Amino acid sequence: SSQRTEEDRVEFLTGIIDAISLGTTIALLIRNKDARSVDYDHIKDAYRPSHADFAWDAKFGIRDFRGGGRASARETASRVVGGAVAQQLLSQQNISVQAWVSAVGNLEMPYPSEVKEDAIYANEVRCPNPQSAIKMIELIKLVRSEGDSIGGVITCVIKGPPAGLGEPVFDKLHACLGKAMLSINAVKGFEIGSGFNAASMRGSQHNDPFILNENKITTSTNNSGGIQGGISNGQDIVFRVAFKPVATIMKEQESVNAAGEKVSVKGKGRHDPCVVPRAVPIVEAMAALTLADHFLRNRLSRI
Amino acid sequence: SSQRTEEDRVEFLTGIIDAISLGTTIALLIRNKDARSVDYDHIKDAYRPSHADFAWDAKFGIRDFRGGGRASARETASRVVGGAVAQQLLSQQNISVQAWVSAVGNLEMPYPSEVKEDAIYANEVRCPNPQSAIKMIELIKLVRSEGDSIGGVITCVIKGPPAGLGEPVFDKLHACLGKAMLSINAVKGFEIGSGFNAASMRGSQHNDPFILNENKITTSTNNSGGIQGGISNGQDIVFRVAFKPVATIMKEQESVNAAGEKVSVKGKGRHDPCVVPRAVPIVEAMAALTLADHFLRNRLSRI
Amino acid sequence: SSQRTEEDRVEFLTGIIDAISLGTTIALLIRNKDARSVDYDHIKDAYRPSHADFAWDAKFGIRDFRGGGRASARETASRVVGGAVAQQLLSQQNISVQAWVSAVGNLEMPYPSEVKEDAIYANEVRCPNPQSAIKMIELIKLVRSEGDSIGGVITCVIKGPPAGLGEPVFDKLHACLGKAMLSINAVKGFEIGSGFNAASMRGSQHNDPFILNENKITTSTNNSGGIQGGISNGQDIVFRVAFKPVATIMKEQESVNAAGEKVSVKGKGRHDPCVVPRAVPIVEAMAALTLADHFLRNRLSRI
């Protein structure tokens, strides 16, 4: 859904021979062939509203303004490659990760009973509900025509996790997932299972009863989102991630520059009005990396 | 607000002499004088719904069922002590941390223009709005009479942070705050600044314009919650934390035990229907520890 | 061999129930019952030669001069307890750790064909060679009578390690062992296998030929000390650790104090002329902790 044609050619530098990993560090390189620095010249001296420009200058006193530097979402491309490696490890354990766009603006898709991979990739907005998808696409078109941007929500489900992943105190599984998601550009919120709705629920309503299902202990509801006390309980792990509207808009905005002068800023070139659909593989990648990490750590829990 | 009389006497073991820190590790010990193990005997063999019992057994194959072991919120007492040390460091930098209960169940306090420390501690529910506080206390009483429990929301503001705290990619400041909050027992959600509301906003509405205020660069709104691109911009850092209703209730609940048999579980002894007010100092402590950590790390950003 | 009667009573605070570890952090406490602070009053203001006093003041600007604070070898008591836990894990894998005093001053014990645990603990100098032990004890007596101190060497062998422990680049097994040993008070040198002797050897002499022994691949010599390219090869891991003479002596020494004035310093109270025998369990403990750590890490090398 991006107008930029950033060809993401991955070159694996070390750690893999004949398509097999060697057990050592895997290094990879993705060159940004399509960075048009000229598009950024107009903001060289101005602090773009709600971008990292000002905070970055305050921290380092120097900044590579071209393409946003390290603050650019381009950085997440390498996470997607890393996530693909993690997903290979997880698929050996029959663990899968699936994310989709569940809201754009105030258009929210009803929670689905089941989501098929095909349905997610059947449209450019990455929403598996066809009716919702059509409305979301319309809304994004409208927002683009206005030169504005809009936020949204991604829902992610991890299917087939074993019980026992996560650490008791500081590396609770959902805390690690939360940190991973909040490390993605434009994310403003994270909730696991019942999330913010839990605040208005009663315990008798929220508690997930343990039941027996074909001699396996399971729960009849999943308000816990698959994690209890920071440790997975074997149910699906379910979480939601809120994205703000992307900061670059095609409208004139007032701002200041590094010299402390009032300036006017307006986006130029190629920019997406809604980055949420493009963030679906990033959410999946960060979820896979976090799960794979905890899967490996969990092997240390019993000798 | 707890019926348990857990006298939290802190003994500092190392790292402090004559009330001055030595620069080396500070170790402290809080003995749990009031642990009545007998209160837990009835659940020795049963998996309490939405507790960590089952997940813990799946992970370690062994569990100290008395008082919840490491999964007990008692563990957070040491975080509060650590947070007190961090707050001393922050107060030297004129940074302060303030948290309060902003919702219990569906009773939500309107967002305040200013919050005074006195107002928070004027009532047992830790809500600075007197009208809201009265209703919340009523609701908690009702929930207790029903043998049930209820969730809530804590809002936290960090005042006076310098611009420049946080790391560009994996240790974004709000990602670290999110992980810290999600590591607190019963937390199900975290949002920074506009949070989940951001999903339904337009960029033109959400962007925080940079303005000059007495020759200092500031922003006229704070949807960013004080953090942009993972780095503090000098505005107040504002976030919200959602707590589920505590899992222990005084009602009969169906469950299973480790042997895979159906059992009935009911809470006994001393239990709180709403832990949210007691979590206020824990949220403050974890926020102070995270900020102090980043304050120290930031000193490495420029030689 | 210490004249101080430091009763090392260990109190386990968490992580163990009924003598079984719970999988969570084990915390323990050893109180120093016999710290006679008065013994240290005379050096409160003086920098004792070759002690940490001056460096410590330069770093922190504050120091707990009583008993050496964190710089005291008393700190290693907790390492010995930790090592005992690690040794339980290793013994399940048929890995054992054995250290002994191989030199005191210039009295060097000939390298033994075999060392029995009994022989090490048959004398107070922890040297398994009875003839060498007698001479070492004599030497230490002489040094004590002179109010002086003396150094020595500890040799350590890890028997039964599997091949494959250690990481290829930065956490090479012998690098981790070296760091662990150099973290022990008074250690000045570390060598693995042939060590410094390797510098004067030819490759044809130093290389360990691979041979078959009952269909198992082994080596006919062990100049490598059981580690090749940072990774264990299944042979005994052999290393040596050099200890300087303890800095506290009963002789008058010139020094300066914090005010920059010339002062005279002389040890008082109870001090050991040779700490090397007391360091044997510390070397064993640090070796066990390092091996156990790598044993666990190695479980992550293959899924």
Add this chain to the structure above:
Amino acid sequence: SSQRTEEDRVEFLTGIIDAISLGTTIALLIRNKDARSVDYDHIKDAYRPSHADFAWDAKFGIRDFRGGGRASARETASRVVGGAVAQQLLSQQNISVQAWVSAVGNLEMPYPSEVKEDAIYANEVRCPNPQSAIKMIELIKLVRSEGDSIGGVITCVIKGPPAGLGEPVFDKLHACLGKAMLSINAVKGFEIGSGFNAASMRGSQHNDPFILNENKITTSTNNSGGIQGGISNGQDIVFRVAFKPVATIMKEQESVNAAGEKVSVKGKGRHDPCVVPRAVPIVEAMAALTLADHFLRNRLSRI
């Protein structure tokens, strides 16, 4: 001194713009243009004596035999680049790092009163003593003509360190230096200051008296090697590193292969009989990286 023409062209990928570092991660790439895989075909199936081949197979079950893979000393090229960055930081603090070859085989250079950079680089063996250098070069020639290899020792001095670097217990400065040196290929031993000689010294002889020199506290001897209690005391930091003879020799050696069959192995192609001179910049780089790390950490010791 290598016969291999490995052109080490460094490409900086990120973190630097117009020769100025941005404060973010610096990534660099050195392609190995001259890897002649054919040279290694003969050892594809054999375990070369005292190489990492066998241990590596035992660990990972897969190995890139071409050029030694991650176990090759080629890997240290990136450390030298990293060290160059660290040295820029250190030179701003007037800290310099200087290493030289102090022994080849049993030819040991007398300890110098002063070493000039020019003298080290005046000959190919990197020994600042011209008489010793001539003998060393002769010895290496002889060893090469025999198809053999030989070890040596590198001495390193860090000049101008401030007092206060290093951590009290587990990250003692010399423990970190030791680990860094032991992570370099072919290193078998490390000693700080008096090193293994300390074992045979008396305390009265080994202790470094504190004296006043132009109102500055200094020591009249430096057996401590500039570090006391794990923390630098402001004197020169002096250490020695022992290298074994390189394992690849041009002589026929007996070995076994992965199938457990007896094989004969003989080095082919371009190999160095003595790698010690080539290791001088690697020792300097690892020392600079370790010091720079501790210099930054030490800034956290006082607020």
